[in-house]
Amino acid sequence: MSAALPCIPTSAIPKRGRRKDARPGELLDAALDLFVDKGYAATRVEEVAARAGVSKGTLFLYFPSKQELFKAVVRQNIAGRFAEWDLELESYVGTSQDLVRYCFETWWERIGSTKASGLGKLMLSEANNFPEIAEFYRHEVVEPGHQLIRRVLQRGMDRGELRALDLEHAVYLVLAPLMFLMFSQSTPALCIPNAERFSPQEYIRLQADNVLQGLCVRSA
Structure with a gap:
């Protein structure tokens, strides 16, 4: 008999390997933190993507600009x-x-x-x-x-x-x-x-x- 596969907690899964439908929420959470801590002008989309564990290109798949990302943060919260x-x-x-x-x-x-x-x-x-x-x-x-x-x-x-x-x-x-x-x-x-x-x-x-x-x- 084969051994049972271990149960891996979600927190242990690298963000890049998580479901695609989880990424928008992670990006919005990261953006909220950075917008509030640094302000709108000083926040760069590269920082948001890095904090969410995705590439800048992935961020733009969901939010085509920093302005649209900010609007989504306001709407969600x-x-x-x-x-x-x-x-x-x-x-x-x-x-x-x-x-x-x-x-x-x-x-x-x-x-x-x-x-x-x-x-x-x-x-x-x-x-x-x-x-x-x-x-x-x-x-x-x-x-x-x-x-x-x-x-x-x-x-x-x-x-x-x-x-x-x-x-x-x-x-x-x-x-x-x-x-x-x-x-x-x-x-x-x-x-x-x-x-x-x-x-x-x-x-x-x-x-x-x-x-x-x-x-x-x-x-x-």
């Missing part, structure tokens, strides 16, 4: 999630107060605490030099994000749980504390003295409560 978040909003049955808290906490869990939070900071620092990707980010991330927040606030007004609001400006009441937390993740020592004692989860909870104090209908 942020823009592609709006359809899922829209469905969650449609099916949510709790109060507006609970929904606002849920939005804050969910943003932190799915975006703020992940590498993807660095994409927003990247765009703010490099948008003027790359207007095409800035326009893409505005269309795919900023506008859908604002629309989602407006829907949350409009739902609260329709239910009589939130006071009448100018939605075009009220959006930024929700965004402002999240943007601070986004910046603090990349430069905590600069933004937050004694950062080792800072709890993002506690900050999120306090900011949600603070925003709700201003948004909710007040009793006579």
Whole structure:
């Protein structure tokens, strides 16, 4: 009888020998790391390919340019999630107060605490030099994000749980504390003295409560 073949863990298989359908994901993960760490301008596609364990030519089979690679990174990590978040909003049955808290906490869990939070900071620092990707980010991330927040606030007004609001400006009441937390993740020592004692989860909870104090209908 022949001996059984040993089971080789996936991590032990060289990346060049893995399934082709795994390569796009590996390339996007490598690109996210490099874009966030080095910025858009300084990231070279050769570096992305090398980190993913493939050739530059292989990268171009999936993503024909650095710009298209960056767009794919944004879609995978942020823009592609709006359809899922829209469905969650449609099916949510709790109060507006609970929904606002849920939005804050969910943003932190799915975006703020992940590498993807660095994409927003990247765009703010490099948008003027790359207007095409800035326009893409505005269309795919900023506008859908604002629309989602407006829907949350409009739902609260329709239910009589939130006071009448100018939605075009009220959006930024929700965004402002999240943007601070986004910046603090990349430069905590600069933004937050004694950062080792800072709890993002506690900050999120306090900011949600603070925003709700201003948004909710007040009793006579």
